[in-house]
Amino acid sequence: MEETYKSGFVSLIGKPNVGKSSILNALIGEKVAIISDKPQTTRNRILGVKHLPKGQIIFVDTPGIHFPKHKLNEYMVETAVRALKDMDVVVFVVDCKEGLTEEDTLVIENLKVIEKKKPIILALNKIDLTTKEKALNLKEEIENSLKIKDFVFTSAVTGEGLKDLTEKIWEYLPEGVPFYPEDIITDQPESFFIAEIIREKIFNLTRQEIPYSTAVIVEKIENKNGLMVIDAYIFVEKSSQKGIIIGKEGRMLKKIGQFAREELERIYNKKIYLNLWVKVKEKWRQKDGSLRELGYYLKKE
Ligand SMILES: Nc1nc2c(ncn2[C@@H]2O[C@H](COP(=O)(O)OP(=O)(O)O)[C@@H](O)[C@H]2O)c(=O)[nH]1
Ligand SMILES: [Mg+2]
Secondary structure (H helix, E strand, O other), rough: OOOOEEEEEEEEOOOOOOHHHHHHHHOOOOOOOOOOOOOOOOOOEEEEEEEEEOEEEEEOOOOOOOOOOOOHHHHHHHHHOOOOOOEEEEEEEEEOOOOOHHHHHHHHHHHHHOOOOOEEEEEOHHHHHHOOHHHHHHHHHOOOOOOOOOEEEOOOOOOOOHHHHHHHHHOOOOOOOOOOOOOOOOOOOOOHHHHHHHHHHHHHHHHOOOOOHHEEEEEEEEEEOEEEEEEEEEOOOOOOHHHHHHHHHHHHHHHHHHHHHHHHHHHHHEEEEEEEEEEOOOOOOHHHHHHOOOOOOOOOO
16 A cells, blocks of 8 residues: 655654754754754754655654743743644653653653643753663653553664654654645744854853843845855853953853854855844843844744
């Protein structure tokens, strides 16, 4: 019998830093979402389309579910929780090196609401860092409080289990039509993606409150004679942070710009000129108006 075409939405859900975005990129085979070794890197819903011969899996990467301290974090958690609705399959990602934490329990509470309605597949990620025995203990612990359909050991770093994960998702994917054309792997505008790459460099290069107090907006992209000219603003919450982002003799800003430019040149295969400015937007993480200006808002349901 000929296999019918399947398509559906699959969200990657979990606490911060378990490897959701890394799994998304590894599954798609291209960088769609930014990654860092710090929690709360992802702030928005990030879509990645995996095209298969007989179907399409539309992955929805989400911010980690955590206990929010700022309005920005409330937005992030709400974004993740909303991504549980209208999904065909949910992939619950845990870090099996770390084991079960309070934040995982918070994720489980949110998943309990949908456990009867939607198939949940558990991804025991970072399996390269621990033993399968430990990972299975974690799985059992989770199964005490949550109904899962299946599980898989994964490593976004070595690629272990990713094919397995795709096959398990496939089993639960409904019949459907393609939602996106073959050449589309994400729905993010170029300006958003470039801003994310810049934000990733800030996450990787700065410490403590700095990455969390930073937002990036790409104001202008101009393509001329094979050159891409980008104007972008980095927003921080106070002037002391502006000083840190700029750095001694402008060295930090230069480094952020250089790392972002180098990666963007590789991605777009073009020469890039990146203009960066740093601006203070007082306490932007706490203010509805500022969050909206920076693109962190949800439509009313
Ligand atoms: N060793 C190892 N590290 C991983 C794996 N998956 C993700 N990471 C690392 O974990 C950190 C958080 O990854 P990220 O994808 O940003 O997590 P997210 O917050 O859940 O999206 C990064 O430093 C990744 O390189 C994995 O399977 N094995
Ligand atoms: Mg992420």
